[in-house]
Amino acid sequence: MRDVADISPALLAWYDRNARVLPWRTGPADHAKGLRTAPYRVWLSEVMLQQTTVAAVRDYFRAFTTRWPTVTDLAQAEDGDVMAAWAGLGYYARARNLLKCARVVAFELGGEFPQTARELQALPGIGPYTAAAIASIAFDEPATVVDGNVERVISRVFALTDPLPGTRPEIARLAGLVTPTHRAGDHAQAMMDLGATICTPRNPVCALCPLIEICEGHAQGIAASLPVKAPKKVKPTRLGHAYVLTGPSGEVLVERRPDRGLLGGTLGFPTSDWAETLPAFAPPVTADWTQAPTDVRHTFTHFHLVLTVHRATGHMEGMLGDNAFSPEDLPTLMRKVWEAAQTAPAK
Known part of the structure; x- marks a missing residue:
């Protein structure tokens, strides 16, 4: 492999020609003019x-x-x-x-x-x-920026064959070695762009890579298999109920979830606890509830969630009913619940 000092100049030259246009980014040409x-x-x-x-x-x-x-x-x-x-x-x-x-x-x-x-x-x-x-x-501080794209590029350029996450300290060290003192921000964005467009997780386009002559993973024919990742743990599944109550004037019962925890601070429909076994049916009000024909399935970082969705029309005295309800204001899980509720038989 060529000298580590060759990496950033080759990368920046490529970035000057191929930088992605993003709404939050100052491009390399404007950056060269002093814009930040x-x-x-x-x-x-x-x-x-x-x-x-x-x-x-x-x-x-x-x-x-x-x-x-x-x-x-x-x-x-x-x-x-x-x-x-x-x-x-x-x-x-x-x-x-x-x-x-x-x-x-x-x-x-x-x-x-x-x-x-x-x-x-x-x-x-x-x-x-x-x-x-x-x-x-x-x-323009020469700080070392390491995201998933940078992990992949560094793992391939240096042919790191030990699995993540154990190699992260070494990746950070090597990423620091190749971070220049000049144009550090452009270097960081170039690394991200290379990982997102050329050095992709699957089928990297090595022929177009500015680091092809420097990349040890490419030289060894193992670039596409890097970085090596430890086997993923099997995610558990939790079960629960969700209740969609509509008032006689079209208002919808919603609640703001506690600030702490999953979906904290967001609007949503009342639900049961989420547990390994399906909790008892315990709706927020007595009404003629019907069950949606299909459960809602959603995956969080650490577990899968399956919600049985129930729908009813009833009175909301003393409860929060939102006349200005819009599904667009809900997190993705609750949008799924709303959509499933529309398929429940009406009574």
């Missing part, structure tokens, strides 16, 4: 992109930055409005931490993000990866 991406936009995009694809995030990012163009605007938003705007992106703790962080930056730091990865990590919801991304892309 505002840290608010870097931070927001990176939080949205956690566990989510670029394709899924584009429209959410545009909607957020149109509605809340600065961190102070976001900090002043109502929690419920932000959670509704986040609906569909999943991992709702990110949205709660987004608001916490925005309020610290806006109200305690005068609307200015810290400029180093170390200081950024002190903010709510910002871990090592996000801190390094903000510091390098917005402030």
Whole structure:
């Protein structure tokens, strides 16, 4: 393999020609003119992109930055409005931490993000990866940025054959070795782009890769098999009931889930606990309930969930009935529940 010092120049030359156009990015040509991406936009995009694809995030990012163009605007938003705007992106703790962080930056730091990865990590919801991304892309700090794309590129370039997650410390060390002191943010984004478009998980397009002459995995003919991943644990399945109650005037019974826990802070329908065995049928009100013909299935990070969906029409005295209900304001699981409820026999 050629010298490690060859990696970043080859990568940056490729990036200057092939950088993806993304709504949160300042392209290499504009960057060369001295323009920088505002840290608010870097931070927001990176939080949205956690566990989510670029394709899924584009429209959410545009909607957020149109509605809340600065961190102070976001900090002043109502929690419920932000959670509704986040609906569909999943991992709702990110949205709660987004608001916490925005309020610290806006109200305690005068609307200015810290400029180093170390200081950024002190903010709510910002871990090592996000801190390094903000510091390098917005402030040109030579911080080492390691996401799934970078893990894959580094594993292949250096032919790391031990399985993840055990190799992560070595990947971080090697990624640090190849991170330049100049154009660190462009280097980080180039790594991400290479992993997303050329050095893909399956069928990498090695013939188009700027690192083909440097890549030890390609030289050994094992690039496509890297990184090696430890076998996944079998996810357990939990069961529960979901109840969709419609009032006589068309209002829908919804509740805001507790801030802590799965789907925390989001609107949804009443449910039972989620357990290894199906809990007893215990609807929120006495009514003529009917069961949807198909259960709702949804997968979280650590388990699969199967919900039996029930539907009824009844009175809601003393309960929260939303006349302005919109399925678009619900997280994906609750949208599935709503859709299943529409198939339940009406009485």
